[in-house]
Amino acid sequence: KADGTKFGKTESGNVWLDPRYTSPYKFYQFWLNVSDEDAKRYIRIFTLLDRETVGALIAEHEAAPHLRVLQKRLAQEITTMIHSKEEYEKAVEASAILFGGATSEALRRLDEQTLLQVFEGVPQFRVARTELGLPFVELCAEKTQVFPSKGECRKMVQGGGVSLNKEKVADPVRPVTEADLIAGKYLLLQKGKKNYYLVIAE
Incomplete structure (x- = not known):
């Protein structure tokens, strides 16, 4: 990673491909929260996007970094590849519950494990x-x-x-x-x- 730490079991914050160890929601959140520096590297390493697409995404990101275009696309590509489009969509919906104007229906659709992860740390x-x-x-x-x-x-x-x-x-x-x-x-x-x-x- 850009901060000098590495992925791996010895570091905290390691990411598992197996949903029993890192749920699709947490997996999605990990990629969504990487630094700009890391996002530029990871999108080349971990996705199958072509060079033109990556170049365009980086340019778009640099024009408006606060929109986090790069992190959102990175999280979408990798979560869909590892877990499925359906799990990616569920992760996006779960994130909207905490940070957006999601509905009570969306809240009731969450499974218990995801609900507890979304609200981990709240009183x-x-x-x-x-x-x-x-x-x-x-x-x-x-x-x-x-x-x-x-x-x-x-x-x-x-x-x-x-x-x-x-x-x-x-x-x-x-x-x-x-x-x-x-x-x-x-x-x-x-x-x-x-x-x-x-x-x-x-």
């Missing part, structure tokens, strides 16, 4: 399944620490700044039920644009 709270049926505000302010108080939760819900499973919460006292669970055990709460919380019903 997690565990609640007993018997707590399901409680009003939203109680779940968020009393059973978990998503909000410090019920008042703050109500205020933010009224301001349209709270989502449950990618759908805006309109009523702070709406019950949260089994039907809301993703993959039978998860709730994804979102405060504002970037604050995610995963609630696990056990």
Whole structure:
């Protein structure tokens, strides 16, 4: 790599072709996040694109590096080659859930492993399944620490700044039920644009 580290089992961040060790989502994310320097090298080494296409992509990238055209194409080519077009599309959709305006249907299509990988590192709270049926505000302010108080939760819900499973919460006292669970055990709460919380019903 451009930073002097190498691929391999001795380095952290090694990439496996076997989906049991590196899921297609993580595999896709790896290539998407390589440096500009590395992307220029990797697109020549790891893809089957012809010289003209590579040259045009590099020129396009240099004209607008912030669009990350090179990394996106690199991730597309390699993920499709190793895992399939379908897995590539699933990885793109999973990424959009965290960084874009994906829908609740897209969220519900995620398998459990990918869901946990997409939200790796976000605060997690565990609640007993018997707590399901409680009003939203109680779940968020009393059973978990998503909000410090019920008042703050109500205020933010009224301001349209709270989502449950990618759908805006309109009523702070709406019950949260089994039907809301993703993959039978998860709730994804979102405060504002970037604050995610995963609630696990056990």
